[in-house]
Each structure stands twice: as structure tokens, then as C-alpha cells.
Amino acid sequence: MSSEVFWRLENITKTFPGVKALSRITLNIYKGEILGLLGENGSGKSTLIKCLSGVYQPDEGCFYKQGKQVRLTTPQVAQQHGIATVYQEFSLVPTLSVTENIFLGKLIKRNGFNDWRRMYEEARAILQKLELNIDPNTVISDLTVAEQQQVEIAKGYTANGSLLILDEPTTALTIPDIKRLHNLLRRLAEQGHTVIYISHRLDEVVQIVDRIAVLRNGVLTGLLDKDEVDINSIIHMMSGKKITEHYPKEKHVRDEVLLEVRHLRTATGVNDVSFKIRRGEVFGLAGLLGSGRTETANALFGIDKVTGGEILLKGQKVRINNPYDAISKGIAYLTENRKTDGLFFNFNGPENTTSAKLKKLLVGKIFKILNLKREDEVFCEYIDSLSIDPLARYQSVNFLSGGNQQKVVIARWLFTEADIFILDEPTQGIDVGAKLEVYKAINQLTKAGKSVLLISSDYTELLSMSDTVGIIRRGVIVKTAPPEELNETAIIEQSITIID
Amino acid sequence: MMKKTKVKLSKSSFIGPLIAALLVAVAIGFTTDRFWDLNNWNNLILSVSITALVAIGSTLVILIGGIDISPGSMIAMLTMILATMVKFEGIPLWAGVLLVVVFGAVLGALNGVLTAYLAIPAFISTLATSSIYKGIAFLFNNGSPIFSVADNLESIFYGKIFDVIPLPLIYVTILYVAFAFYMKYSKLGREIYSVGGNESAAKLSGINVKRVKFYTFIIAGVMAGLGAVLMAARLNSGSPNYGDGLEMSAIAAAVIGGASLSGGVGKIVNTILGAFTIVIVQNGLNLHAVPTSLQSITLGVIIIFAVLIDIWKHLISAAIKKLLAKQAKQVTGTGHTAGW
Numbered sequence: 001m002s003s004e005v006f007w008r009l010e011n012i013t014k015t016f017p018g019v020k021a022l023s024r025i026t027l028n029i030y031k032g033e034i035l036g037l038l039g040e041n042g043s044g045k046s047t048l049i050k051c052l053s054g055v056y057q058p059d060e061g062c063f064y065k066q067g068k069q070v071r072l073t074t075p076q077v078a079q080q081h082g083i084a085t086v087y088q089e090f091s092l093v094p095t096l097s098v099t100e101n102i103f104l105g106k107l108i109k110r111n112g113f114n115d116w117r118r119m120y121e122e123a124r125a126i127l128q129k130l131e132l133n134i135d136p137n138t139v140i141s142d143l144t145v146a147e148q149q150q151v152e153i154a155k156g157y158t159a160n161g162s163l164l165i166l167d168e169p170t171t172a173l174t175i176p177d178i179k180r181l182h183n184l185l186r187r188l189a190e191q192g193h194t195v196i197y198i199s200h201r202l203d204e205v206v207q208i209v210d211r212i213a214v215l216r217n218g219v220l221t222g223l224l225d226k227d228e229v230d231i232n233s234i235i236h237m238m239s240g241k242k243i244t245e246h247y248p249k250e251k252h253v254r255d256e257v258l259l260e261v262r263h264l265r266t267a268t269g270v271n272d273v274s275f276k277i278r279r280g281e282v283f284g285l286a287g288l289l290g291s292g293r294t295e296t297a298n299a300l301f302g303i304d305k306v307t308g309g310e311i312l313l314k315g316q317k318v319r320i321n322n323p324y325d326a327i328s329k330g331i332a333y334l335t336e337n338r339k340t341d342g343l344f345f346n347f348n349g350p351e352n353t354t355s356a357k358l359k360k361l362l363v364g365k366i367f368k369i370l371n372l373k374r375e376d377e378v379f380c381e382y383i384d385s386l387s388i389d390p391l392a393r394y395q396s397v398n399f400l401s402g403g404n405q406q407k408v409v410i411a412r413w414l415f416t417e418a419d420i421f422i423l424d425e426p427t428q429g430i431d432v433g434a435k436l437e438v439y440k441a442i443n444q445l446t447k448a449g450k451s452v453l454l455i456s457s458d459y460t461e462l463l464s465m466s467d468t469v470g471i472i473r474r475g476v477i478v479k480t481a482p483p484e485e486l487n488e489t490a491i492i493e494q495s496i497t498i499i500d
Numbered sequence: 501m502m503k504k505t506k507v508k509l510s511k512s513s514f515i516g517p518l519i520a521a522l523l524v525a526v527a528i529g530f531t532t533d534r535f536w537d538l539n540n541w542n543n544l545i546l547s548v549s550i551t552a553l554v555a556i557g558s559t560l561v562i563l564i565g566g567i568d569i570s571p572g573s574m575i576a577m578l579t580m581i582l583a584t585m586v587k588f589e590g591i592p593l594w595a596g597v598l599l600v601v602v603f604g605a606v607l608g609a610l611n612g613v614l615t616a617y618l619a620i621p622a623f624i625s626t627l628a629t630s631s632i633y634k635g636i637a638f639l640f641n642n643g644s645p646i647f648s649v650a651d652n653l654e655s656i657f658y659g660k661i662f663d664v665i666p667l668p669l670i671y672v673t674i675l676y677v678a679f680a681f682y683m684k685y686s687k688l689g690r691e692i693y694s695v696g697g698n699e700s701a702a703k704l705s706g707i708n709v710k711r712v713k714f715y716t717f718i719i720a721g722v723m724a725g726l727g728a729v730l731m732a733a734r735l736n737s738g739s740p741n742y743g744d745g746l747e748m749s750a751i752a753a754a755v756i757g758g759a760s761l762s763g764g765v766g767k768i769v770n771t772i773l774g775a776f777t778i779v780i781v782q783n784g785l786n787l788h789a790v791p792t793s794l795q796s797i798t799l800g801v802i803i804i805f806a807v808l809i810d811i812w813k814h815l816i817s818a819a820i821k822k823l824l825a826k827q828a829k830q831v832t833g834t835g836h837t838a839g840w
Contacts, residue, residue, distance in 0.1 A: 301704070303704075322706075323703060323704050323705070323706045324706035324707075324708065326706070327705075328706070333704060335704060340698075340700060341698070341700035341701050341703075341704055342701055342704075343698065343701060344693075344694055344697040344698045344701055344702075344764070345697060345698065346696070346697035346698075346764035346765050347693070347694075347697060351690070351693075355694055355701070355702070355705040355707070356704075356705040357706075358687050358690060358691070359687070362687060368686075368687070369685040369686060370684075370685050370686065370687065370690060372684075372685070412705070
């Protein structure tokens with residue numbers, strides 16, 4: 001990191017009807033630094049990023065690049081100024097090759113024709129410079145998520161110094177991949193590139209960044225150097241209140257075993273999974289992406305076919321052939337990705353809540369009709385008990401924050417009167433305050449005598465919220481222990497597959 | 501209470517299509533007096549009825565995120581079957597009518613099997629069956645139309661209640677009211693919206709997605725069956741050329757009514773407004789003796805505008821709000837400086 005001011009934001013203000021999303025943000029960004037940008041959902045982080053990448057135009061304020069004022073009128077203009085944004089959802093074309101993606105929108109031509117040979121060579125040179133081991137001819141869909149992200153970064157690479165913006169880059173990554181990403185970012189910074197790093201995982205941000213900027217309600221509330229950083233003060237700056245207890249774990253374990261899985265196998269990568277969950281217990285399943293943790297959940301919910309072993313509910317052996325079976329046997333499943341397979345964006349809160357048990361709303365003898373008034377009442381009850389944003393009653397769930405969306409999905413499964421809750425990455429991509437709400441909801445579940453199967457890549461969260469932890473590797477549960485006997489390093493050691 | 505209705509009105513998808521239909525009607529009404537003639541309205545209702553019935557099915561299929569381009573051919577085939585059964589096989593008219601509706605369901609079920617269970621994209625599966633149904637229509641009576649099917653067939657179409665209300669108006673009203681209610685209050689109706697809104701979320705909610713799609717195509721088939729009965733009754737005949745292009749105006753009615761081709765969004769009631777918009781335009785152009793070629797072009801242009809209005813409606817309403825706020829500001833004077 002040098003002392004040269006690379007980019008300067010001056011008095012950036014952006015207003016949307018009814019909200020001041022950004023208010024007079026002034027910020028210097030130095031060449032070669034990694035700047036962490038933190039803030040809860042709705043704090044203005046995304047708006048700031050969108051202004052900087054030319055998607056939005058600020059109402060007031062200016063951008064300066066190396067002292068000269070620039071106007072970022074469109075994303076293309078921003079890109080020409082070397083600003084590259086890697087969003088959570090990648091913008092790569094899955095059916096095209098790495099080279100084609102890197103040069104998408106800036107094709108190199110010779111005599112009016114695309115010069116693929118030169119583009120291939122240049123793509124290879126960039127990948128080499130970033131020390132990435134990816135063949136430029138590979139088709140994107142054949143790459144892992146981590147590799148795709150590396151390609152995104154390579155795409156934003158410009159020789160004379162770029163400003164790389166990463167929005168929640170690690171949500172889909174495994175721990176070794178995160179390490180690799182951090183190394184890559186370090187290399188970029190050493191080569192004189194600048195990185196803005198946005199993440200909800202505070203501990204991870206603290207590891208990598210040189211400075212941290214904190215936003216709250218559109219205002220820059222803090223700017224810290226690496227050595228002044230401490231998690232509690234960041235949380236305070238983000239939320240305006242002190243959160244003393246990150247993990248409000250309550251213990252409600254009872255004796256009765258609700259779910260028992262014996263030597264479960266599937267064709268999708270579960271090889272030998274056995275565990276028991278008692279009433280009121282949270283069983284945490286730790287493992288890398290692709291280790292068989294989500295696949296175990298899929299098998300329990302009737303999505304993946306069980307090829308061996310048995311599932312017992314309250315001591316009774318059961319077969320679960322499809323999600324309908326699972327729901328009627330009292331199993332609930334919050335999937336990893338609430339946007340693609342959780343929420344109905346064409347519905348408001350109430351319709352989203354009742355979708356898994358519409359039967360409960362039916363009234364009438366000959367013509368069975370949905371009792372919409374009852375539906376509304378039910379949803380209002382959940383607004384109270386889970387403290388969901390009341391606007392969800394009249395609005396598409398599209399307009400809700402991540403935490404509220406997650407609570408709507410939890411409400412859906414409460415409405416089915418499920419006993420066993422499978423929560424796959426329930427706090428992924430939501431802010432600190434909303435995470436706390438999800439933890440409280442987990443406590444409510446266990447208090448009511450439900451069992452929870454918690455899957456999370458955030459091992460601190462997993463260790464803090466579980467009553468028992470199982471570690472899964474290559475589809476086999478290799479260790480089951482109470483969280484007191486484990487720590488993060490132990491989980492990582494156990495979950496990593498050694499490749500010979 | 502006030503606030504709630506306000507929210508509902510401004511968000512209602514009903515307004516756009518209604519305004520479109522009214523605008524078109526007023527525009528045509530101003531240019532020709534004959535538009536308001538009772539006889540003309542009678543004609544209008546008769547010509548909207550078949551499209552409107554078929555459009556119920558098209559809307560439902562669009563709601564699950566599919567598309568059905570077979571009802572035109574289905575109608576051609578079913579009018580030939582009806583005419584053959586009643587005229588040549590001596591089956592009583594009432595039984596023939598009933599059977600045609602059942603056959604409609606069967607043809608719809610075939611679309612459903614191909615699309616839902618064999619996972620062929622709806623556009624392709626119904627394109628294929630459309631060709632098949634059309635071909636079958638030509639198998640009857642050596643491919644020639646069958647005239648004078650039955651003496652009382654025409655009364656199904658031209659009959660009137662109390663000598664004023666045309667029967668097709670009754671069919672359309674009953675079916676639209678029934679389907680509007682069904683889509684809002686029935687389990688299947690809700691499931692259709694769920695499947696169209698997010699298929700994988702629907703699956704994980706325990707909804708049998710394939711069955712929902714299958715049923716939707718059956719309903720579309722039944723509506724085509726009813727359309728076929730009216731079509732045959734209109735000229736007391738069956739013809740393999742009936743129903744040509746009907747699927748397109750039915751889809752257009754749904755789209756003008758605001759149904760989204762990506763599924764999950766759209767209302768039955770708006771489809772009838774869409775159907776009326778199309779028919780009123782066609783009627784107006786007829787009254788002005790505009791050639792068919794131009795009529796077809798006009799219909800295309802209307803579809804484009806209707807969809808553009810739908811895409812831009814947020815921008816349009818934002819612009820209107822801005823304008824209103826500006827005026828309000830001028831009225832209240834200088835007191836209020838904050839805001840936009």
C-alpha cells in the first residue's frame with residue numbers, strides 16, 4: 001500500500017424515493033490497498049458500489065481518479081477506468097470459454113475479424129501473472145465455483161492498475177479456496193492494484209484488509225486502520241448498538257430421539273452417514289462444499305434417492321420418496337439458496353408462508369376453497385413471533401432484506417408443523433443483526449421441542465449454536481462430538497480430504 | 501382502511517389493461533357512430549367469445565411458465581369430429597358437444613404428458629401436437645368442410661336470453677367469473693402461480709409440479725373444446741381451416757392483459773380485457789373498411805405497445821408521481837424544500 005491517493009470519493013450522495021441511501025460519503029482509496037467495506041443490509045454498501053461501477057449516478061458529489069475528476073456515466077465507462085466489480089452472482093457466460101469471457105465486450109480485432117489467437121495469448125498471460133492454474137480454453141461451466149471467481153477477477157484485470165470490487169466473494173467458497181482467494185488478492189495488491197472487499201464475515205475481513213470503512217444508514221461511521229481493528233467496535237459502528245452476545249445459544253435438549261439415520265448412502269455422494277438428533281437438539285453438520293452435507297439433507301428430504309441404510313423417525317423406519325413425503329412426515333428444509341429455491345417472488349409474505357401446507361387453509365365441504373383471511377392472520381402471527389418486517393404482508397418478498405426473507409421461509413416450515421428442521425447455511429449472505437434473529441429463531445425451535453440439523457460453513461457459528469457436531473468428509477461422518485471438545489482447527493483438519 | 505385501498509389500487513395490475521381497452525373503445529367510438537350501435541356490440545361480443553374462452557387456457561399455461569400454440573389446430577380437429585359424429589354417425593347433438601369437450605381434455609392431456617412428464621419444452625411439444633391435430637383434422641371427410649351439421653347447432657352461438665343477451669356473453673361471463681374465483685381460492689389455482697413463480701421452490705414445498713402442469717394443459721384443452729363447439733355453431737359446420745391463428749390472438753389477449761411469459765404473474769380478469777382490446781380494434785378497423793393486411797399489422801403493433809407499457813409501467817408511474825409532487829409543491833408554496 002502506498003500513500004498515493006488512487007481514487008477519491010467526495011460528498012457522494014444518492015437518494016431514492018423516500019430514502020437517502022448515501023449521504024455525503026468522502027473517502028480516499030490508496031493505490032495497492034485492500035479496503036474492507038462493512039455495513040448491514042440496507043446500509044448503502046451496494047448503492048456505493050453501484051455508483052462506483054457506473055450502474056447508478058450519484059445525485060451529488062464527484063469521483064477523482066489520481067486527482068482528476070471523472071464521470072462514471074455507465075458500467076462501460078467505469079470499466080474503461082479500470083473499475084471491475086465481481087458480484088455475488090457471477091456475470092460469466094457459462095457456455096463460453098475462459099478467453100471468450102475475459103474478452104467479452106472488448107474483443108481484439110484484426111482486419112475486422114476477431115483475433116482469437118492473440119486474445120488466447122493475452123488471457124494466458126493474465127492468468128499466469130495472477131498465478132492461476134486455469135487453461136484459457138476451458139469452458140466456464142466445467143470450472144469450480146472458486147475457479148469461476150478467479151476468472152471474474154482475471155476479467156477485471158487491467159495492466160495499468162485496476163480497482164477491483166468484490167461483493168461477498170467467499171459465501172460459496174470452501175476454507176482452502178478462501179485462503180487461495182486471499183493470497184490472490186494479496187498478490188494483486190502487491191502488484192499495485194487496489195481492492196475493495198465486502199463481506200459479512202467480520203473475522204475474515206479482519207484477516208485480509210489494510211483498512212476498514214464502515215457504513216450505517218448511508219453514512220460513513222468509521223474508518224479504521226488494520227491495527228486499530230477490533231470486532232466489537234466494528235459491530236458497534238455497523239449497528240449503532242453493542243452486541244455483546246454473538247451467539248445467544250440456549251440448550252433445550254431432551255431425551256427422545258426424533259431422527260436417526262443409519263449408514264445412509266446415496267448415488268450423489270453420501271457414503272456412510274449415521275447420526276441421531278434428539279428433541280430440542282441442534283446437530284451441526286460440518287464439512288466442505290461437496291463433502292456430502294447438502295446431499296445428506298437432500299436425501300432426508302426425498303430429493304436425492306436413498307440407495308442404502310435407513311432413516312428412522314421417532315423410532316419408526318420410514319421411506320421418503322419426495323418432498324411431499326418429507327413434509328407430511330414433519331421434515332422441513334431451508335435450502336442453501338433461498339433465492340433460487342426458497343422464495344416465490346411473485347407472492348407477498350402470506351402466500352410464501354403457506355405454500356408448503358396449503359391444505360391447512362382449505363375450508364368447505366363440497367368445494368374446498370382457501371381461507372385467505374386465515375392466511376393473512378397466520379402471517380400476522382409470524383410477523384409477531386419471528387419479528388418479520390410487517391411490510392411483507394402487502395409486498396413481494398423481493399423487497400425484503402435477506403434476514404427477513406430467511407424468516408419468511410422459516411415461517412413457512414413452522415406453518416407445516418414440522419418437527420425436524422434442516423437448515424442449510426441459514427445465515428449465508430445476511431447481516432449481523434439478521435444473523436442474530438436467525439439464531440433466536442433456532443432457539444425458539446429447540447425450545448418448542450423441534451430438532452435442528454444445522455449445516456454451516458461458518459464453523460464458529462456451527463460450534464456455538466450446536467449441541468452436537470458431526471464432521472463429514474467424502475460422504476462419511478468421520479467424527480461426532482460435543483462442540484466443547486472441538487475447535488475450528490480440529491474441524492478443518494478433519495474435514496479436509498488429503499489428495500494423494 | 502383508506503391507505504390499504506390506495507396501496508391496492510396503485511399496485512393493481514387491472515388498471516393498465518382496462519385503460520388500454522377503454523382508450524381503444526373511445527378512439528374508435530369517436531371516429532365512427534356505428535361503433536355504439538347495439539348490433540355492432542352484439543357482433544363484437546360474438547367475435548370476442550371464442551378467443552376469450554381459448555384465452556383462459558392460454559393464460560393458465562402462460563402462468564405456469566409455458567406456452568400453448570396448439571388450440572387453433574385443436575379447434576379445427578374438434579369441429580371436424582363434432583360434424584362427423586353428429587352428421588354422419590347420428591350421435592345426438594348434446595352427446596356430440598359433450599364428447600368434443602372430453603376430446604379437448606384428452607388432447608390437452610397429451611400436451612400435458614409431453615410437456616410435464618416427458619419434459620419437452622412447451623413451445624416445441626405444442627408446436628408438434630399443433631401439426632398433428634391439424635393433420636388429423638384433414639383426415640375427416642377427405643379434408644373438405646362439413647356443412648349443415650345439425651338444425652339446432654346454431655342456436656348455441658346465436659341464441660339469446662330474453663331476446664337481448666347473446667348466449668356467448670353468458671358463457672364468457674360465467675367462465676371468467678368461475679376461473680377468476682378458482683385461481684384465487686382453489687389449491688390448484690395457487691399451485692399454478694407457485695409453479696410459475698419458482699418451480700424449484702414449488703417442488704421443495706411438496707407441490708407435485710408435474711401434475712400441476714399436466715392439469716393446466718387439460719384445462720387448456722377443455723377450453724379449446726368449448727371454443728370448438730362455438731366455432732362449429734357459428735357457421736353450423738366443421739372445417740379443418742377453422743381456428744387458424746386463434747392461438748396467437750389468445751396468447752396476445754393474455755399478454756395484453758399483463759400476463760408475464762416468464763410465469764407466475766397475470767390475472768384471468770385482465771385477459772378478457774386483453775381479448776376485448778384486440779376485438780375492438782379489429783371491429784373498428786372493419787367499420788372503417790381497413791384491409792385485412794393492415795388489421796394484422798395493427799394487432800402486432802398493439803401487442804408490442806401493450807408489453808412495452810407493462811415493462812415501463814414502473815417508470816411511467818414514477819414519472820406521474822414526480823409530476824404530481826411537483827404540482828403539489830407549487831400549490832403549497834415554498835414551505836417544502838426537501839424531497840426529490
